Amino acid sequence: MTTPTVKDTALAPAALALGDDALVLSHRLGEWAGNAPVLEEEVALANIALDLLGQARMLLSMVGDEDELAFLREERAFRNLQLVEQPNGDFAHTIARQLYFSVYQHLLHTQLADGDGPFAALAAKAVKETAYHRDHAEQWTLRLGDGTEVSHDRMQQAANALWRYTGEMFQPVEGLDIDWTALQTAWLEQIEDVLRRATLSVPEGPRTGAWSAGAGRQGLHTEPFGRMLAEMQHLHRSHPGASW
Amino acid sequence: MVTTTTPLEEELLELAGSVPDPELPVLTLRELGVVRAVHARGADSVEVELTPTYTGCPAIEAMALDIERVLHEHGIREVTVRTVLAPAWSTDDITEEGRRKLREFGIAPPRVRNASGPVPVALGPTRTRDADPSAAGADELEAVRCPHCGSADTELLSRFSSTACKALRRCLTCREPFDHFKEL
Numbered sequence: 001m002t003t004p005t006v007k008d009t010a011l012a013p014a015a016l017a018l019g020d021d022a023l024v025l026s027h028r029l030g031e032w033a034g035n036a037p038v039l040e041e042e043v044a045l046a047n048i049a050l051d052l053l054g055q056a057r058m059l060l061s062m063v064g065d066e067d068e069l070a071f072l073r074e075e076r077a078f079r080n081l082q083l084v085e086q087p088n089g090d091f092a093h094t095i096a097r098q099l100y101f102s103v104y105q106h107l108l109h110t111q112l113a114d115g116d117g118p119f120a121a122l123a124a125k126a127v128k129e130t131a132y133h134r135d136h137a138e139q140w141t142l143r144l145g146d147g148t149e150v151s152h153d154r155m156q157q158a159a160n161a162l163w164r165y166t167g168e169m170f171q172p173v174e175g176l177d178i179d180w181t182a183l184q185t186a187w188l189e190q191i192e193d194v195l196r197r198a199t200l201s202v203p204e205g206p207r208t209g210a211w212s213a214g215a216g217r218q219g220l221h222t223e224p225f226g227r228m229l230a231e232m233q234h235l236h237r238s239h240p241g242a243s244w
Numbered sequence: 245m246v247t248t249t250t251p252l253e254e255e256l257l258e259l260a261g262s263v264p265d266p267e268l269p270v271l272t273l274r275e276l277g278v279v280r281a282v283h284a285r286g287a288d289s290v291e292v293e294l295t296p297t298y299t300g301c302p303a304i305e306a307m308a309l310d311i312e313r314v315l316h317e318h319g320i321r322e323v324t325v326r327t328v329l330a331p332a333w334s335t336d337d338i339t340e341e342g343r344r345k346l347r348e349f350g351i352a353p354p355r356v357r358n359a360s361g362p363v364p365v366a367l368g369p370t371r372t373r374d375a376d377p378s379a380a381g382a383d384e385l386e387a388v389r390c391p392h393c394g395s396a397d398t399e400l401l402s403r404f405s406s407t408a409c410k411a412l413r414r415c416l417t418c419r420e421p422f423d424h425f426k427e428l
Contacts, residue, residue, distance in 0.1 A: 043402065054298060055300070122299070125329050
């Protein structure tokens, strides 16, 4: 069993962090294909997944073979946030995960696009796509939060359940020239604004600190991630070199 | 940046740009605005710069193959298609002719925006008419017109449609659903 090589460049930590976020969330969203509540939503989630997959391919290709990195790395070698590996849950959980992540990604891409680093061109491209993802998540949060009593409660539960995975997003990533404090402040403002308009309350409880879930960037992942990877990598590992 | 283009490069750019888009064959790649440049690298070797519409657009590989084939047929032995990201493609890069063809094909063309940056959000929580004055940014873009009857009275059904670059709308006058090439 060979381990995929990651080019030893200054780019590697950030390319893996951002690339794995996009890859893993893309796979999770793809799991909705055939299961979404309405056809339009199925198409929307698949389209968002496709945008993310495109970003992942470019990022992973910067530091190695995209297929090997996606399909032959072990769980501990992935550098994605624990937030994006969380199971889809009910539709509200998927939307809460989308809201938290797309607001973060949009802010991050905006900052990266404004700079002149190695990710500026990709970020300038991706930020326009991410704006649509963010809008999609925001509109659904408003619709579910300010909807029926049942949809409100389920959206609130989902927002609460994923809250503890949001602190990790603002851990500095080596090689990215980002003002992480400003990023976190802007993220909190935007999330609080959307939740308030959706008649939801801002979750309480830790996002960082003595007890926090955050360690995906160091290769520590939550239990559902292993099963996700098993499914994602199974075909490639069972039929090495297959093509059609 | 000052670049000089040779007559051969111009001819090959024209040729590469004449390739039809694999998803929307009514449009050529030139009309879509995705072929950026052709650089001659010798007598029979060229490099073509191609930019993706969306980062994950799966059509880009088919585009590259089609460009290679057309240039090979023109006697170019070695063709390299390179993907460039900057400056990012925008729907403003679609030519006037391209917009007209999209409309005739039954797809509402993207509206022209001049500034780049965040996408104006003019959408409400549910199916919404753009005329809703409370929607942020609603006054920045004209209404999306039905490509079938020309009515400006249309509603959004889904922000995402059969491909990443389109949204699904319905005309409230003739009741026909239609794709809208959304602004990027």
